[in-house]
Amino acid sequence: MSGDGKKDILAKDGAAGVAARPSSTGEIDNFIAQTRSVPAGMARSGRGQLIFALDATMSRQPAWDMAQTVQGRMFEAAAARGGLDVQLVYFRGFGECRASRFVAGGEGLAALMSKISVRGGETPIGKVLAHTREEAQAGPVGALIYIGDAMEENADRLCQQAGELALLGVKAFMFHEGDDLVARQCFQEIARITGGAYAAFDASAPGRLASLLAAAAAYASGGRAALADQARKGDAAAQLLLTQMRAGSQSP
Numbered sequence: 001m002s003g004d005g006k007k008d009i010l011a012k013d014g015a016a017g018v019a020a021r022p023s024s025t026g027e028i029d030n031f032i033a034q035t036r037s038v039p040a041g042m043a044r045s046g047r048g049q050l051i052f053a054l055d056a057t058m059s060r061q062p063a064w065d066m067a068q069t070v071q072g073r074m075f076e077a078a079a080a081r082g083g084l085d086v087q088l089v090y091f092r093g094f095g096e097c098r099a100s101r102f103v104a105g106g107e108g109l110a111a112l113m114s115k116i117s118v119r120g121g122e123t124p125i126g127k128v129l130a131h132t133r134e135e136a137q138a139g140p141v142g143a144l145i146y147i148g149d150a151m152e153e154n155a156d157r158l159c160q161q162a163g164e165l166a167l168l169g170v171k172a173f174m175f176h177e178g179d180d181l182v183a184r185q186c187f188q189e190i191a192r193i194t195g196g197a198y199a200a201f202d203a204s205a206p207g208r209l210a211s212l213l214a215a216a217a218a219y220a221s222g223g224r225a226a227l228a229d230q231a232r233k234g235d236a237a238a239q240l241l242l243t244q245m246r247a248g249s250q251s252p
Contacts, residue, residue: 048084049102049141050220052109053128055148056092058120060177066203068113070210071147084221087135088112089128093119097127123152129161129190136168143196143220144172145213151183158186162193171196173216173241177203197244199237211237 054071056064086106091097096119103109125148132144144165151158165172172194174187184200191198197216201209215238219227224245230238 047104048221049135049139050084050086050217051089051132051135051141051144052086052106053089053091053132053144053146055123055150056090056116056118057123057150058118059149061118062203064118066206068116070206071113071213084217089131090116091121091124091127092116093121096121097124097131099131123148123150125151126153126158126161129158129165132170133161133164133168136165136170141168141170142223143216144170144194145175145216145220146172146187147175147177147209148187149177149183150180151186155182155186155189159189159193162190166194170194171219171245173212173219174198175209175212176200191244192248195245195248197241197248199240208237211235212241215241 052071084106085102085104086109087100087102088106088109089097089099100109100112125146128144128146132141135141162172172190173196174191176184176187176198177200179200184198188198190196199208199212201212215227215230215235218230218238219241222229224242227238227242227245231242
C-alpha cells in the first residue's frame with residue numbers, strides 16, 4: 001500500500017503490489033484511500049465478506065450505464081440485509097486493477113461506481129482471482145461476484161487459481177454479459193470448481209442482473225440457508241444459483 005492508502009493490484013502472475021502510477025480520476029483515488037485507511041480490525045468485522053469484481057474495459061461500453069446502475073443497487077441491497085461487508089475490485093486500461101477495503105454494507109461503493117468510466121485494455125481476471133485468494137488468506141471471504149464479458153488469459157491457469165479459492169472456501173459467482181463462447185466456458189468452469197454458480201445476462205434485461213446480484217449477496221451474508229430461503233419465496237435467480245451449487249457439490 002502506498003503512503004496515502006491507495007492500492008493497485010498490479011503484479012505479474014497475480015501478486016499484489018503498490019501503485020506504479022496514480023489514476024487520473026482523483027475522486028476514485030480519494031475514496032479508495034479513505035476505505036483503505038480504515039483500521040484492519042474494523043474492516044475484518046467477522047461478518048459476511050463479499051468481493052465484487054467487474055470488468056471496466058472498453059468492450060463493456062455499450063451496456064455500461066445500465067450495468068453501472070444495476071450494480072449500484074446491489075450495494076443498496078447489501079446494506080439493507082446487514083451483516084455484510086463488501087469490497088469493490090475493478091480493472092480497466094492497461095495494468096490498472098484497483099481495490100477498496102471491505103466496507104459495511106457496501107456503504108459508499110454505489111457512489112464510487114458512478115464515477116468509474118470504461119477504458120480500453122486487457123481483461124486480467126487472474127489478478128482478480130489472486131487478489132481474492134490473498135484476501136481469503138487474511139480472513140474469511142464468503143463469495144466472489146465477478147461480472148465480465150471476455151476472457152483473454154490461459155484458461156488452465158485461471159482454473160488452477162479457482163482451485164486455490166475452493167480450498168479457501170470461496171464461492172465464485174460468475175455473471176457473464178454477452179455470448180462469447182470462450183468466456184462462457186471458462187466462467188462456467190471457475191464457478192464449478194469453486195462450488196459457486198454461473199449465469200448469463202442480457203444488457204436489454206437489467207432486472208435479471210439485479211436479481212442475480214441480490215441472490216449472490218444473500219449467500220455471502222447468510223450462506224446457503226439464506227439463498228435457500230429466497231428460493232422458497234419464489235426468487236428465480238436464487239433458485240438458479242442454488243441448483244447449480246447443489247449440482248456442483250455432487251460432481252466427482
